[in-house]
Amino acid sequence: MPITKTIEEINARIRAGSAVVLTAEEVARMGETASPAEIAARVDVVTTATFGPMCSSGAFINFGHTTPGLRMEEITLNDVPVYGGVAAVDGYIGATSVRPGDPEYGGGHVIEDLAAGRPLRLRARGRGTDCYPGREVDTWITKDTVNEIFLFNPRNAYQNYGVAVNSSARTLHTYMGTLLGRLGNASYATSGELSPLLNDPDLRTIGLGTRIFLCGAEGYVAWPGTQFHTSRERNEHGVPVLPGATLAVVGDLKEMSTEYLRAAVFEKYGVSLFVGIGIPIPVLDEDLARRVSIRNEQIETTVFDYGTPGHDALGRTNYARLRAGELELDGRRIPCSAQSSLSRARRIAEELGRRIRAGAFTLSAPVMAFPTGTSLRRCPDPAAAPAAAPLGGAK
Amino acid sequence: MRLRSILDFPLVTADEPVVYVLVKRFDLIVNILRAQILPDRGGELLVDLEGPDSALEEGLAYLRGLGVGISPVSRTVTHDADRCVACGGCVSLCPGKALAMGEPDWLLRFDPDRCVACGLCAKACPTRSFRTLW
Ligand code: SF4
Ligand code: SF4
Secondary structure: OOOEOOHHHHHHHHHHOOOOEEEHHHHHHHOOOOOHHHHHHHOOEEEEEEEEEOOOOEEEEEOOOOOOOEOOOEEEEOOEEEEOOOOOOEEEEEOOOEEOOEEEEEHHHHHHHHHOOOOEEEEEEOOOOOOOOEOEEEEEEOOOOOOEEEEEEEEEOOOOOOEEEOOOOOOEEEOOEEEOOOOOOEEEOOOHHHOHHHHOOOOOOOOEOOEEEEOOEEEEEEEEOOOOOOOOOEOOOOOEOOOOOOEEEEEEHHHOOOOOEEEEEEOOOEEEEEEEEEEEEEOOEHHHHHHHOOOHHHOEEEEEEOOOOOOEEEEEEEHHHHHOOEEEEOOEEEEEEEOOOHHHHHHHHHHHHHHHHOOOOOOOOOOEOOOOOOOOOOOOOHHHOOOOOOOOOOO | OEEEEEEEEOHHHHHOOHHHHHHHOOOOEEEEEEEEEEOOOEEEEEEEEEOOHHHHHHHHHHHHHOOOEEEEHHHHEEEOOOOOOOOOOOHHHOOOOOEEOOOOOOOOEEOHHHOOOOOHHHHHOOOOOEEEOO
8 A cells, every 4th residue: 555644644743743854865865775655654744945045035014103104105224225115104125125335235134134133224205195294204123113024035945946157258246156257167056955846846745825944934835936937847857957936935024033044245246135945845655755855966957158148058967966066067177166055954954853843833735736837938029019008008 | 384475565675576585595485376566555465485484484574674564364364154154155266275165064164274365255255254354
């Protein structure tokens, strides 16, 4: 009889303190000798994690009302622009927003400072309305003075990502870090066999409402992430060899820790945010047991040349080779390193495992599965764009 | 012993054949890793100086006598392990192979003796964990 378990059964074991929880790296080692059937019989939950710069991140904040009332339209926190085109005292601070004239401080820092409990200067202006006569406020806030502040990241936890190199003659400064010219180095970006969506590549257990570890707090998967692409070419181990699915995630910033959330500055590119995510995967059957025991050498990714206008694909490699620190390209050995922290990802996978074993974190079944067969569209070329709407639209 | 240092030359030393004197008079091995002249500020030389302790001391005294600033590289580039998130972004850039990462802990290891004080890591580090003294 093949083994099958339900999430309820696994949760009952977690509550009884008898669930067997391993990290995705531990189960990958186990998979070198044990069969999927044995793994399904012995392991209940596998913890996966990633800690990397994720530009598509930000936080909604409700500042609380002022006296007299003010509809905040132009808002800054420590001089970093906050989006104010929502209700009176709501705003959204995106990770890549920057302080004008100061590329070293931006939204990522605002979010880190808020999580750390530091005070930030809030300045806001509105035009003054009958119901909100105020026009201006200049004050200080912390995460404890605001009503709500929650991270809402439209695209995190990319399922695989390309390796970046640069064949041009000059050094390039990119979101993949500094790329030395003439293929001087290579940069990659996922935690490989520990990475969440590479351990459940068909998203059988991850969907709307999946409870996750988000920067130290309990968070949730809120929606398929932007640029959600489930039609990428897959290798014989069933994982996409190009950036695939993504997740939109949400969680209470008041509960987060700067150990798992950190501002990032990329030279001549801008500000971003290191986000730490952990996702528990229930080992429901042999198929999932096989998926979670995937190893670095089985996970391939594509090398892209950022030195060409179209970021030409140059070939394929796998995470075992990337981890060894050298990439072979046309017979050349190129030193490579990551942009995402394996040591932090391991810490997250272990911390999530501890919480599950302690009965403090149970698993949730997705309330909606994510779509399959999706791909990406490009922004319309002006010549091919649909005609402007006759009423109200762009002129 | 060997000392990797940044030597800061005031403009007035331009006529002094410093490297020649270090080799000839103090019998030191001088390996120039980088040289640059900064307008209005004199020159800067990144060197390895090698020789018996006593000769090295005398050579350094000679340099100080000329008004040359001497900063050992191990003190010009410092890494703050508390800020570092061990992302790895700096590792593959390092021309001196002074930065490394790997099992068992994948934390950043910085070997100041191999550093050539190029500053690439400081510019590339997204958490600004390197400090440079220039
Ligand atoms: S780039 Fe900065 S944060 Fe990343 S490993 Fe190097 S020193 Fe640490
Ligand atoms: S300053 Fe240059 S040589 Fe020294 S550690 Fe940084 S990158 Fe390496």
